[in-house]
Amino acid sequence: MMNCLQMWPEPVVRVQHLSDSGIRVIPERYVKKPSERPSISEPVDKEINIPVIDLQNLYSDEESLRQETSSLIYDACSKWGFFQVVNHGVSHQLMAATREVWRQFFQLPLELKQQYANSPATYEGYGSRLGVEKGISLDWSDYFFLHYLPMSLRDQTKWPSVPDSCRELVAKYSEEVVKLGGKLMKIFSVTLGLRENHLEQAFGGEIGACLRANYYPKCPQPDLTLGISSHSDPGGMTLLLPDECVPGLQVRHANNWITVKPVPNAFIVNIGDQIQVLSNATYKSVEHRVMVNSEKERVSLAFFYNPKSDVLIKPVEELVTEDKPALYSPMTYDEYRVHIRIRGPCGKSQVESLKSPK
Numbered sequence: 001m002m003n004c005l006q007m008w009p010e011p012v013v014r015v016q017h018l019s020d021s022g023i024r025v026i027p028e029r030y031v032k033k034p035s036e037r038p039s040i041s042e043p044v045d046k047e048i049n050i051p052v053i054d055l056q057n058l059y060s061d062e063e064s065l066r067q068e069t070s071s072l073i074y075d076a077c078s079k080w081g082f083f084q085v086v087n088h089g090v091s092h093q094l095m096a097a098t099r100e101v102w103r104q105f106f107q108l109p110l111e112l113k114q115q116y117a118n119s120p121a122t123y124e125g126y127g128s129r130l131g132v133e134k135g136i137s138l139d140w141s142d143y144f145f146l147h148y149l150p151m152s153l154r155d156q157t158k159w160p161s162v163p164d165s166c167r168e169l170v171a172k173y174s175e176e177v178v179k180l181g182g183k184l185m186k187i188f189s190v191t192l193g194l195r196e197n198h199l200e201q202a203f204g205g206e207i208g209a210c211l212r213a214n215y216y217p218k219c220p221q222p223d224l225t226l227g228i229s230s231h232s233d234p235g236g237m238t239l240l241l242p243d244e245c246v247p248g249l250q251v252r253h254a255n256n257w258i259t260v261k262p263v264p265n266a267f268i269v270n271i272g273d274q275i276q277v278l279s280n281a282t283y284k285s286v287e288h289r290v291m292v293n294s295e296k297e298r299v300s301l302a303f304f305y306n307p308k309s310d311v312l313i314k315p316v317e318e319l320v321t322e323d324k325p326a327l328y329s330p331m332t333y334d335e336y337r338v339h340i341r342i343r344g345p346c347g348k349s350q351v352e353s354l355k356s357p358k
Protein backbone atom coordinates (compact mmCIF):
# COMPACT_ATOMS: atom_id res chain seq x y z
CA MET A 1 0.00 0.00 0.00
CA MET A 2 2.74 2.51 0.84
CA ASN A 3 4.21 1.81 -2.57
CA CYS A 4 1.12 2.88 -4.41
CA LEU A 5 1.22 6.16 -2.49
CA GLN A 6 4.69 7.07 -3.74
CA MET A 7 3.60 8.30 -7.17
CA TRP A 8 0.56 9.32 -9.16
CA PRO A 9 -0.97 6.49 -11.21
CA GLU A 10 -1.04 8.57 -14.42
CA PRO A 11 0.55 11.75 -15.80
CA VAL A 12 -0.64 14.88 -13.98
CA VAL A 13 -2.36 17.55 -16.05
CA ARG A 14 -2.30 21.09 -14.69
CA VAL A 15 -5.79 22.52 -14.79
CA GLN A 16 -4.31 25.94 -15.37
CA HIS A 17 -2.68 24.55 -18.50
CA LEU A 18 -6.02 23.20 -19.74
CA SER A 19 -7.64 26.53 -19.01
CA ASP A 20 -4.90 28.55 -20.75
CA SER A 21 -4.96 26.26 -23.80
CA GLY A 22 -8.28 27.80 -24.81
CA ILE A 23 -10.31 24.57 -25.03
CA ARG A 24 -14.08 25.09 -25.28
CA VAL A 25 -14.96 21.60 -24.07
CA ILE A 26 -13.53 20.18 -20.86
CA PRO A 27 -12.05 16.65 -20.81
CA GLU A 28 -14.42 13.86 -19.72
CA ARG A 29 -12.46 13.28 -16.50
CA TYR A 30 -13.68 16.64 -15.15
CA VAL A 31 -17.35 16.17 -16.07
CA LYS A 32 -19.39 15.36 -12.97
CA LYS A 33 -22.42 13.10 -12.82
CA PRO A 34 -25.59 15.13 -13.39
CA SER A 35 -26.58 14.73 -9.71
CA GLU A 36 -23.29 16.30 -8.60
CA ARG A 37 -23.19 19.25 -11.00
CA PRO A 38 -23.68 22.74 -9.57
CA SER A 39 -27.24 23.37 -10.62
CA ILE A 40 -27.82 27.08 -10.81
CA SER A 41 -31.60 26.69 -10.89
CA GLU A 42 -32.06 25.46 -7.30
CA PRO A 43 -34.71 27.58 -5.58
CA VAL A 44 -32.49 28.74 -2.72
CA ASP A 45 -33.04 32.07 -1.07
CA LYS A 46 -30.26 34.27 -2.40
CA GLU A 47 -30.16 36.21 0.86
CA ILE A 48 -29.23 33.25 3.05
CA ASN A 49 -25.64 33.29 4.26
CA ILE A 50 -23.70 31.32 6.86
CA PRO A 51 -23.64 33.05 10.30
CA VAL A 52 -21.25 35.97 10.80
CA ILE A 53 -19.67 36.21 14.27
CA ASP A 54 -17.93 39.24 15.74
CA LEU A 55 -15.29 37.63 17.96
CA GLN A 56 -14.69 40.82 19.91
CA ASN A 57 -18.19 40.55 21.38
CA LEU A 58 -17.05 37.49 23.33
CA TYR A 59 -14.75 39.73 25.35
CA SER A 60 -17.28 42.55 25.85
CA ASP A 61 -17.97 44.11 29.27
CA GLU A 62 -21.62 43.36 28.74
CA GLU A 63 -22.49 39.92 29.99
CA SER A 64 -25.56 39.67 27.76
CA LEU A 65 -23.53 40.34 24.63
CA ARG A 66 -21.01 37.67 25.64
CA GLN A 67 -23.81 35.17 26.21
CA GLU A 68 -25.52 36.02 22.96
CA THR A 69 -22.26 35.59 21.04
CA SER A 70 -21.54 32.23 22.70
CA SER A 71 -24.91 30.94 21.70
CA LEU A 72 -24.45 32.24 18.15
CA ILE A 73 -21.23 30.22 17.99
CA TYR A 74 -22.90 27.12 19.43
CA ASP A 75 -25.71 27.39 16.88
CA ALA A 76 -23.29 28.00 14.01
CA CYS A 77 -21.19 24.95 14.91
CA SER A 78 -24.11 22.65 15.63
CA LYS A 79 -26.47 23.70 12.84
CA TRP A 80 -24.19 24.93 10.06
CA GLY A 81 -20.71 23.62 10.86
CA PHE A 82 -19.59 26.91 9.32
CA PHE A 83 -19.37 30.60 10.17
CA GLN A 84 -17.50 33.72 9.14
CA VAL A 85 -15.52 35.45 11.84
CA VAL A 86 -14.69 39.17 11.96
CA ASN A 87 -12.63 41.10 14.53
CA HIS A 88 -10.51 37.97 14.78
CA GLY A 89 -7.21 39.69 15.51
CA VAL A 90 -5.29 38.70 12.36
CA SER A 91 -3.88 41.66 10.42
CA HIS A 92 -6.03 42.41 7.37
CA GLN A 93 -3.01 43.63 5.52
CA LEU A 94 -1.15 40.38 6.20
CA MET A 95 -4.17 38.38 5.00
CA ALA A 96 -4.42 40.29 1.74
CA ALA A 97 -0.65 40.22 1.15
CA THR A 98 -0.47 36.45 1.70
CA ARG A 99 -3.37 35.76 -0.64
CA GLU A 100 -1.82 38.01 -3.30
CA VAL A 101 1.60 36.37 -3.06
CA TRP A 102 -0.06 33.05 -3.82
CA ARG A 103 -1.95 34.59 -6.72
CA GLN A 104 1.42 35.69 -8.08
CA PHE A 105 2.89 32.26 -7.52
CA PHE A 106 0.16 30.62 -9.58
CA GLN A 107 0.71 33.19 -12.34
CA LEU A 108 4.34 32.09 -12.73
CA PRO A 109 5.23 30.00 -15.79
CA LEU A 110 4.34 26.32 -15.45
CA GLU A 111 7.98 25.17 -15.78
CA LEU A 112 8.85 27.11 -12.66
CA LYS A 113 6.02 25.67 -10.60
CA GLN A 114 6.83 22.21 -11.91
CA GLN A 115 9.95 22.24 -9.72
CA TYR A 116 7.60 21.88 -6.78
CA ALA A 117 5.48 19.09 -8.30
CA ASN A 118 4.12 16.93 -5.49
CA SER A 119 3.63 13.20 -5.00
CA PRO A 120 0.97 11.38 -3.01
CA ALA A 121 3.61 10.31 -0.47
CA THR A 122 3.22 13.61 1.42
CA TYR A 123 1.19 15.82 -0.92
CA GLU A 124 3.64 18.65 -0.23
CA GLY A 125 4.15 20.98 -3.14
CA TYR A 126 2.33 21.83 -6.35
CA GLY A 127 -0.51 19.46 -7.10
CA SER A 128 -3.54 18.96 -9.29
CA ARG A 129 -5.34 15.99 -7.83
CA LEU A 130 -6.39 14.37 -4.56
CA GLY A 131 -6.66 10.61 -4.35
CA VAL A 132 -4.50 8.01 -6.09
CA GLU A 133 -7.11 5.77 -7.68
CA LYS A 134 -6.46 5.42 -11.39
CA GLY A 135 -9.18 6.95 -13.52
CA ILE A 136 -10.67 8.86 -10.56
CA SER A 137 -12.89 11.84 -11.36
CA LEU A 138 -10.85 15.07 -11.30
CA ASP A 139 -11.65 18.54 -9.97
CA TRP A 140 -11.06 21.85 -11.73
CA SER A 141 -8.24 23.17 -9.51
CA ASP A 142 -4.52 23.21 -8.84
CA TYR A 143 -3.08 23.74 -5.36
CA PHE A 144 0.05 24.11 -3.28
CA PHE A 145 0.20 22.19 -0.03
CA LEU A 146 2.71 22.74 2.78
CA HIS A 147 3.29 21.81 6.42
CA TYR A 148 3.67 24.46 9.11
CA LEU A 149 3.43 22.30 12.26
CA PRO A 150 4.75 20.17 13.83
CA MET A 151 8.20 21.67 13.51
CA SER A 152 9.59 18.27 12.50
CA LEU A 153 7.55 18.48 9.28
CA ARG A 154 8.24 22.13 8.51
CA ASP A 155 10.68 22.43 5.64
CA GLN A 156 10.76 25.91 4.20
CA THR A 157 12.92 24.78 1.31
CA LYS A 158 9.81 23.02 0.00
CA TRP A 159 7.86 26.31 0.05
CA PRO A 160 8.01 28.56 -3.04
CA SER A 161 11.13 30.71 -3.21
CA VAL A 162 9.45 32.99 -5.74
CA PRO A 163 7.91 35.50 -5.26
CA ASP A 164 10.67 36.63 -2.87
CA SER A 165 8.36 37.37 0.02
CA CYS A 166 6.41 34.13 -0.16
CA ARG A 167 8.17 32.12 2.55
CA GLU A 168 8.25 35.02 4.98
CA LEU A 169 4.58 35.87 4.46
CA VAL A 170 3.48 32.27 4.80
CA ALA A 171 5.41 31.94 8.08
CA LYS A 172 3.93 35.16 9.52
CA TYR A 173 0.45 34.38 8.30
CA SER A 174 0.55 30.85 9.70
CA GLU A 175 1.76 32.08 13.07
CA GLU A 176 -1.22 34.45 13.31
CA VAL A 177 -3.75 31.93 12.08
CA VAL A 178 -2.50 29.31 14.56
CA LYS A 179 -3.13 31.86 17.36
CA LEU A 180 -6.66 32.39 16.13
CA GLY A 181 -7.15 28.62 15.93
CA GLY A 182 -6.02 28.32 19.56
CA LYS A 183 -8.57 30.95 20.62
CA LEU A 184 -11.32 29.13 18.75
CA MET A 185 -10.37 25.82 20.40
CA LYS A 186 -10.94 27.44 23.80
CA ILE A 187 -14.21 28.96 22.64
CA PHE A 188 -15.44 25.64 21.22
CA SER A 189 -14.50 23.87 24.48
CA VAL A 190 -16.45 26.35 26.59
CA THR A 191 -19.49 26.45 24.30
CA LEU A 192 -19.57 22.64 24.46
CA GLY A 193 -19.68 22.92 28.26
CA LEU A 194 -16.10 21.73 28.77
CA ARG A 195 -13.03 23.16 30.48
CA GLU A 196 -11.36 25.86 28.42
CA ASN A 197 -8.38 23.70 27.42
CA HIS A 198 -10.26 20.44 27.01
CA LEU A 199 -10.14 20.26 23.22
CA GLU A 200 -6.53 21.41 23.14
CA GLN A 201 -5.61 18.52 25.44
CA ALA A 202 -7.72 16.08 23.47
CA PHE A 203 -5.76 17.19 20.39
CA GLY A 204 -2.65 15.86 22.16
CA GLY A 205 -1.31 19.16 23.51
CA GLU A 206 0.34 20.02 20.23
CA ILE A 207 -1.17 20.45 16.82
CA GLY A 208 -0.59 19.77 13.20
CA ALA A 209 -1.11 22.70 10.86
CA CYS A 210 -0.88 22.88 7.11
CA LEU A 211 -1.81 25.28 4.38
CA ARG A 212 -3.37 24.55 1.04
CA ALA A 213 -3.39 27.42 -1.39
CA ASN A 214 -6.13 26.62 -3.91
CA TYR A 215 -6.13 27.94 -7.46
CA TYR A 216 -9.31 27.62 -9.51
CA PRO A 217 -8.64 28.55 -13.15
CA LYS A 218 -11.39 29.87 -15.42
CA CYS A 219 -13.47 27.07 -16.82
CA PRO A 220 -15.21 27.04 -20.22
CA GLN A 221 -18.02 24.74 -18.93
CA PRO A 222 -18.52 25.62 -15.26
CA ASP A 223 -21.96 23.96 -15.13
CA LEU A 224 -20.46 20.53 -15.71
CA THR A 225 -17.70 20.44 -13.14
CA LEU A 226 -16.57 21.54 -9.67
CA GLY A 227 -13.42 23.24 -8.34
CA ILE A 228 -13.52 20.82 -5.40
CA SER A 229 -16.10 18.04 -5.18
CA SER A 230 -18.30 17.76 -2.15
CA HIS A 231 -16.30 16.77 0.94
CA SER A 232 -16.01 17.40 4.65
CA ASP A 233 -12.61 18.46 5.98
CA PRO A 234 -10.88 15.53 7.70
CA GLY A 235 -8.93 17.49 10.35
CA GLY A 236 -9.84 19.53 13.43
CA MET A 237 -11.02 22.79 11.93
CA THR A 238 -10.31 24.84 8.83
CA LEU A 239 -9.73 28.58 8.64
CA LEU A 240 -10.34 29.64 5.07
CA LEU A 241 -9.36 32.93 3.51
CA PRO A 242 -11.55 33.14 0.41
CA ASP A 243 -10.99 35.23 -2.69
CA GLU A 244 -12.25 38.68 -1.83
CA CYS A 245 -14.29 39.16 -4.97
CA VAL A 246 -14.98 35.77 -6.55
CA PRO A 247 -17.57 33.61 -4.77
CA GLY A 248 -17.49 29.85 -5.24
CA LEU A 249 -17.73 28.04 -1.90
CA GLN A 250 -21.03 26.28 -1.26
CA VAL A 251 -22.10 24.72 2.03
CA ARG A 252 -24.72 22.02 2.39
CA HIS A 253 -27.51 23.15 4.68
CA ALA A 254 -30.95 21.57 5.06
CA ASN A 255 -30.36 19.72 1.81
CA ASN A 256 -29.62 22.88 -0.17
CA TRP A 257 -26.34 24.25 -1.39
CA ILE A 258 -25.84 27.72 0.08
CA THR A 259 -23.30 29.94 -1.68
CA VAL A 260 -21.15 31.73 0.88
CA LYS A 261 -21.01 35.50 0.44
CA PRO A 262 -17.62 36.46 1.86
CA VAL A 263 -17.59 39.37 4.31
CA PRO A 264 -14.52 41.62 3.76
CA ASN A 265 -11.52 40.62 5.89
CA ALA A 266 -13.32 37.68 7.52
CA PHE A 267 -12.14 34.11 7.84
CA ILE A 268 -14.54 31.32 7.02
CA VAL A 269 -14.25 28.80 9.86
CA ASN A 270 -15.54 25.27 9.61
CA ILE A 271 -15.63 22.29 11.93
CA GLY A 272 -13.68 19.27 10.65
CA ASP A 273 -14.33 15.56 11.17
CA GLN A 274 -12.08 15.31 14.27
CA ILE A 275 -14.03 17.95 16.23
CA GLN A 276 -17.24 16.28 15.14
CA VAL A 277 -15.91 13.03 16.65
CA LEU A 278 -14.64 14.69 19.88
CA SER A 279 -17.95 16.51 20.36
CA ASN A 280 -19.85 13.25 19.75
CA ALA A 281 -21.53 14.93 16.76
CA THR A 282 -22.76 18.01 18.65
CA TYR A 283 -20.59 20.11 16.35
CA LYS A 284 -20.92 19.15 12.70
CA SER A 285 -18.34 18.70 10.01
CA VAL A 286 -20.45 19.76 7.07
CA GLU A 287 -20.09 18.97 3.39
CA HIS A 288 -18.98 21.75 1.11
CA ARG A 289 -17.82 22.15 -2.48
CA VAL A 290 -16.47 24.81 -4.80
CA MET A 291 -18.03 26.10 -8.01
CA VAL A 292 -15.91 27.52 -10.79
CA ASN A 293 -16.79 30.10 -13.43
CA SER A 294 -15.79 31.18 -16.92
CA GLU A 295 -14.93 34.79 -16.09
CA LYS A 296 -12.38 34.90 -13.30
CA GLU A 297 -9.88 32.65 -11.63
CA ARG A 298 -10.17 32.29 -7.87
CA VAL A 299 -7.55 31.92 -5.12
CA SER A 300 -8.29 30.72 -1.60
CA LEU A 301 -6.07 29.75 1.34
CA ALA A 302 -7.29 26.83 3.44
CA PHE A 303 -5.45 26.53 6.75
CA PHE A 304 -5.99 23.16 8.40
CA TYR A 305 -5.74 23.02 12.21
CA ASN A 306 -5.39 19.39 13.24
CA PRO A 307 -4.83 17.12 16.22
CA LYS A 308 -1.40 15.62 16.89
CA SER A 309 -1.39 12.83 14.37
CA ASP A 310 -0.85 9.87 16.70
CA VAL A 311 -3.30 10.53 19.54
CA LEU A 312 -6.54 8.58 19.68
CA ILE A 313 -9.50 10.79 18.86
CA LYS A 314 -12.80 9.71 20.40
CA PRO A 315 -15.90 11.37 21.85
CA VAL A 316 -15.02 13.23 25.09
CA GLU A 317 -16.52 11.49 28.13
CA GLU A 318 -18.51 14.51 29.28
CA LEU A 319 -20.44 14.43 26.01
CA VAL A 320 -21.25 10.74 26.13
CA THR A 321 -24.48 10.04 28.00
CA GLU A 322 -27.05 7.31 28.24
CA ASP A 323 -29.22 9.18 25.76
CA LYS A 324 -26.29 9.83 23.49
CA PRO A 325 -23.81 6.97 23.56
CA ALA A 326 -20.42 7.31 21.88
CA LEU A 327 -21.06 7.52 18.15
CA TYR A 328 -17.49 6.82 17.03
CA SER A 329 -14.74 4.33 17.72
CA PRO A 330 -11.31 5.71 18.63
CA MET A 331 -8.91 6.31 15.74
CA THR A 332 -5.77 8.40 15.29
CA TYR A 333 -5.75 11.18 12.74
CA ASP A 334 -2.89 9.39 10.95
CA GLU A 335 -5.09 6.35 10.40
CA TYR A 336 -8.06 8.45 9.41
CA ARG A 337 -6.13 10.40 6.81
CA VAL A 338 -5.11 7.32 4.89
CA HIS A 339 -8.71 6.85 3.71
CA ILE A 340 -8.90 10.33 2.26
CA ARG A 341 -5.53 10.16 0.60
CA ILE A 342 -6.54 7.09 -1.32
CA ARG A 343 -10.04 8.06 -2.30
CA GLY A 344 -9.96 11.82 -2.70
CA PRO A 345 -12.93 14.03 -1.77
CA CYS A 346 -16.12 12.01 -1.35
CA GLY A 347 -18.81 13.65 0.70
CA LYS A 348 -18.99 12.58 4.31
CA SER A 349 -18.43 8.88 3.79
CA GLN A 350 -15.27 8.94 5.90
CA VAL A 351 -16.68 10.23 9.16
CA GLU A 352 -19.85 8.23 8.62
CA SER A 353 -17.84 5.03 8.30
CA LEU A 354 -16.26 5.72 11.70
CA LYS A 355 -19.57 5.22 13.46
CA SER A 356 -19.52 2.46 16.04
CA PRO A 357 -21.78 -0.46 15.31
CA LYS A 358 -24.97 -0.07 17.35
Ligand code: OGA
Residues within 6 Å of the ligand: 212, 214, 228, 233, 240, 242, 248, 249, 288, 289, 290, 300, 301, 302
Ligand atom coordinates in the same frame (compact mmCIF):
# COMPACT_ATOMS: atom_id res chain seq x y z
C1 OGA B 1 -10.72 23.05 1.03
C2 OGA B 1 -11.92 23.83 0.67
C3 OGA B 1 -12.88 25.86 -0.20
C4 OGA B 1 -12.52 27.04 -1.04
O1 OGA B 1 -9.61 23.47 0.61
O2 OGA B 1 -10.86 22.03 1.75
O3 OGA B 1 -13.00 23.39 0.98
O4 OGA B 1 -13.32 27.96 -1.07
N1 OGA B 1 -11.77 25.01 0.04
O5 OGA B 1 -11.46 27.04 -1.67
Ligand code: NI
Residues within 6 Å of the ligand: 231, 232, 233, 238, 288
Ligand atom coordinates in the same frame (compact mmCIF):
# COMPACT_ATOMS: atom_id res chain seq x y z
NI1 NI C 1 -12.79 21.82 2.48
